[in-house]
Amino acid sequence: xxxxxLTGYPPKLEGPDRPMVRFANVTKSYGSLTVLDSLDLxxxxxxxxxxxxxxxxxxxxxxxxxxxxxxINGGVIYVDGDxxxxxxxxxxxxxxxxxxxxxxxxxxxxxxQQFNLFPHMTALENCMxxxxxxxxxxxxxxxxxxxxxxxxxxMADKRDQHPSRLSGGQQQRVAIARALAMRPKVMLFxxxxxxxxPEVIGEVTNVIRKLVSEHxxxxxxxxxxxxxxxxxxxxxxxxxGGRIExxxxxxELFNHPQKxxxxxxxxAVKEAV
Amino acid sequence: xxxxxxxxxxxxLPRLLVAxxxxxxAAGLGYAIAIVLGLVLALAQRTPSRAFTxxxxxxxxxxxxxxxxxxxxxxFYVAPQFGIRxxxxxxxxxxxxxxxAAYLSEVYRGGLDSVPKGQWEAATSLNLSTARTYFRVxxxxxxxxxxxxxxxxxxGILKDTPMLSVIGVxxxxxxxxxxxxxxxxxxxxxxxxxxxxxxxxxxxxAAIRLFEAWLRRKLGMI
Amino acid sequence: MSYLEFLSQYGDRILSGTLVTIVLTILSxxxxxxxxxxxxxxxxxxxxxxxxxxxxxxxxxxxxSLLVQLYWIFFVLPLFGITLxxxxxxxxxxxxxxxxxxxxxVRGAILSVPKGQWEAAQAINMTxxxxxxxxxxPQALLIMLPSWGNLLIELLKGTALVALIAVADLMFQxxxxxxxxxxxxxxxxxxxxIYYILARFMITPFMRWLERFMQRKLGRA
Numbered sequence: 261x262x263x264x265x266l267t268g269y270p271p272k273l274e275g276p277d278r279p280m281v282r283f284a285n286v287t288k289s290y291g292s293l294t295v296l297d298s299l300d301l302x303x304x305x306x307x308x309x310x311x312x313x314x315x316x317x318x319x320x321x322x323x324x325x326x327x328x329x330x331x332i333n334g335g336v337i338y339v340d341g342d343x344x345x346x347x348x349x350x351x352x353x354x355x356x357x358x359x360x361x362x363x364x365x366x367x368x369x370x371x372x373q374q375f376n377l378f379p380h381m382t383a384l385e386n387c388m389x390x391x392x393x394x395x396x397x398x399x400x401x402x403x404x405x406x407x408x409x410x411x412x413x414x415m416a417d418k419r420d421q422h423p424s425r426l427s428g429g430q431q432q433r434v435a436i437a438r439a440l441a442m443r444p445k446v447m448l449f450x451x452x453x454x455x456x457x458p459e460v461i462g463e464v465t466n467v468i469r470k471l472v473s474e475h476x477x478x479x480x481x482x483x484x485x486x487x488x489x490x491x492x493x494x495x496x497x498x499x500x501g502g503r504i505e506x507x508x509x510x511x512e513l514f515n516h517p518q519k520x521x522x523x524x525x526x527x528a529v530k531e532a533v
Numbered sequence: 534x535x536x537x538x539x540x541x542x543x544x545x546l547p548r549l550l551v552a553x554x555x556x557x558x559a560a561g562l563g564y565a566i567a568i569v570l571g572l573v574l575a576l577a578q579r580t581p582s583r584a585f586t587x588x589x590x591x592x593x594x595x596x597x598x599x600x601x602x603x604x605x606x607x608x609f610y611v612a613p614q615f616g617i618r619x620x621x622x623x624x625x626x627x628x629x630x631x632x633x634a635a636y637l638s639e640v641y642r643g644g645l646d647s648v649p650k651g652q653w654e655a656a657t658s659l660n661l662s663t664a665r666t667y668f669r670v671x672x673x674x675x676x677x678x679x680x681x682x683x684x685x686x687x688x689g690i691l692k693d694t695p696m697l698s699v700i701g702v703x704x705x706x707x708x709x710x711x712x713x714x715x716x717x718x719x720x721x722x723x724x725x726x727x728x729x730x731x732x733x734x735x736x737x738x739a740a741i742r743l744f745e746a747w748l749r750r751k752l753g754m755i
Numbered sequence: 756m757s758y759l760e761f762l763s764q765y766g767d768r769i770l771s772g773t774l775v776t777i778v779l780t781i782l783s784x785x786x787x788x789x790x791x792x793x794x795x796x797x798x799x800x801x802x803x804x805x806x807x808x809x810x811x812x813x814x815x816x817x818x819x820s821l822l823v824q825l826y827w828i829f830f831v832l833p834l835f836g837i838t839l840x841x842x843x844x845x846x847x848x849x850x851x852x853x854x855x856x857x858x859x860x861v862r863g864a865i866l867s868v869p870k871g872q873w874e875a876a877q878a879i880n881m882t883x884x885x886x887x888x889x890x891x892x893p894q895a896l897l898i899m900l901p902s903w904g905n906l907l908i909e910l911l912k913g914t915a916l917v918a919l920i921a922v923a924d925l926m927f928q929x930x931x932x933x934x935x936x937x938x939x940x941x942x943x944x945x946x947x948x949i950y951y952i953l954a955r956f957m958i959t960p961f962m963r964w965l966e967r968f969m970q971r972k973l974g975r976a
Contacts, residue, residue, distance in 0.1 A: 327658055362662075378652065378655070389659065390660065394660045435655075536834065594955060598911075598951055599951050600913075602918075603929075606930065607947060610943065611943060614939055692820040696916070699919065713830070723826050723830060723831050724827065
């Protein structure tokens with residue numbers, strides 16, 4: 261990225277109204293294929309934002325960029341006021357080094373479609389790995405915290421099982437506990453119910469509902485569960501062709517969609533059910 | 534026609550058994566070197582630098598496609614040219630360890646590649662450092678799929694130790710040669726060396742298969 | 756003595772050693788393929804004794820060292836009245852050893868030909884022999900060719916051991932040269948490079964070509 265691309269971006273976002281997450285003019289492309297086109301998106305502290313849209317609309321890429329699993333080709337991402345993809349040097353921004361990325365990234369946790377639990381560690385060990393070896397927490401404290409979280413997701417009795425002995429729903433609940441154990445300020449849920457059998461989807465969505473009602477986490481979610489998204493989201497963003505086509509409260513977007521494409525998408529989803 | 538002498542066989546057996554100890558020691562030491570060095574060679578091919586990766590790759594190819602016996606001579610005779618005197622054992626262990634490190638690096642490479650991408654992503658999402666990710670997450674998962682290949686090469690290194698006799702390491706083959714030139718009897722010592730190798734390698738191969746099955750269960754994998 | 760002088764003085768011997776190594780490699784490769792095919796098919800025979808014979812052969816030659824086998828064939832076989840000239844003993848030992856490894860490749864490849872092919876051959880009433888020769892083996896050949904590439908490199912490396920029974924191959928020549936000149940880096944280093952060139956720039960490309968050729972011939976390209 262050329263440095264003069266970055267002149268307009270502040271090295272730090274300040275003030276009480278600053279968003280927890282800001283995508284400022286973010287572009288992502290693979291060769292000539294543009295996946296995200298100048299995305300601007302703010303997520304306020306404690307807000308639950310759900311991203312919906314057809315496959316290939318770039319919605320998962322939004323989460324993956326925020327987790328630094330994908331690099332970006334233009335723009336800046338801010339987390340909790342600090343740039344994530346860049347770092348301040350004097351009054352300018354330069355591409356971030358690994359240390360800076362690690363520092364800012366520690367505020368973000370993520371759950372994946374395929375769970376991605378570590379198969380050679382028990383549920384408890386999965387939840388202790390990060391706190392002990394990244395945050396440097398004493399083992400005893402980490403275990404206490406991991407046990408609390410496993411209890412919260414209803415997996416306390418499976419703490420010594422390896423992932424291969426757990427069902428998909430159980431693995432996903434452990435994965436949520438594992439992400440929470442890092443005390444993130446922002447949680448990302450990337451199609452966390454897509455790989456699950458229909459009858460166990462509820463046990464995972466219930467855990468997320470509980471998180472929304474009992475914790476002040478900022479959350480970004482990509483899902484195909486429209487009913488669930490409508491119930492718990494503060495805001496819904498409809499992605500189409502790498503841009504936000506329309507966004508609003510669940511009521512606005514689901515009951516009074518303004519754009520033609522939004523209406524088409526919602527109709528198609530309804531027919532599929 | 535067969536002039537097999539049991540009394541002579543019994544006479545030379547103690548010497549052969551002592552030499553078997555050396556053979557096992559050589560195989561064990563060489564393998565220990567190869568296990569560690571092989572991992573280094575495998576990881577060295579995963580750095581962001583393409584040029585460095587290519588150089589290491591070609592080095593591994595070079596070691597794999599040239600004869601071990603020649604490498605043993607090379608290490609043993611060339612080092613003194615540069616003022617480093619190596620004992621036969623040291624030279625032998627360097628050569629055989631390096632040779633099998635090249636083979637094992639290929640095995641590890643396959644194992645490392647077989648770890649799903651999601652594991653890397655999960656490690657990133659927990660902010661684990663690269664080193665931590667390798668040693669706690671990736672390498673433990675790369676090991677079980679590598680075990681079959683690792684086991685094959687353990688048997689392989691055992692069977693290649695006779696080549697160390699060419700620089701005077703007193704393992705089985707060397708001892709059998711010595712007995713042969715002292716007594717002019719070759720039938721018993723060479724046959725016994727063959728029998729001892731069979732007795733070592735067949736059970737080892739079987740044990741490795743059992744160990745592999747056990748470890749897979751133990752790690753909670755399929 | 757500079758390296759160029761070294762080469763001009765000993766180049767001829769190194770070259771003649773290289774030729775011996777190439778001839779040895781070709782002869783033992785042919786022997787190894789014949790043995791591999793025979794032992795591999797015998798391993799799958801319905802007759803217990805045929806199967807057992809092949810298994811014992813394979814286990815003995817895979818379970819002991821090539822060097823041990825070479826010495827045994829060269830020094831011990833004469834006691835049974837079978838005296839092989841050292842060159843013959845050399846390629847026979849290498850061929851028999853690698854043939855045992857090849858037998859497992861043959862067996863594995865035959866087993867991995869899809870079951871439907873066996874059934875289809877039976878459905879058009881082929882005899883088992885015809886089925887094996889005309890339907891199964893050509894497909895198995897294609898499956899095992901890549902592994903044979905690795906095996907042939909092992910075989911080339913294996914031929915270096917015949918220097919130890921004084922066959923005048925590349926290894927033997929450079930060992931002699933080293934003995935008179937003490938130029939170890941030059942002599943052994945040159946041999947290493949030559950073996951590398953033979954393996955990487957002759958055997959490997961040849962096997963790649965053979966793979967493509969067979970694929971075209973079997974209509975898979």
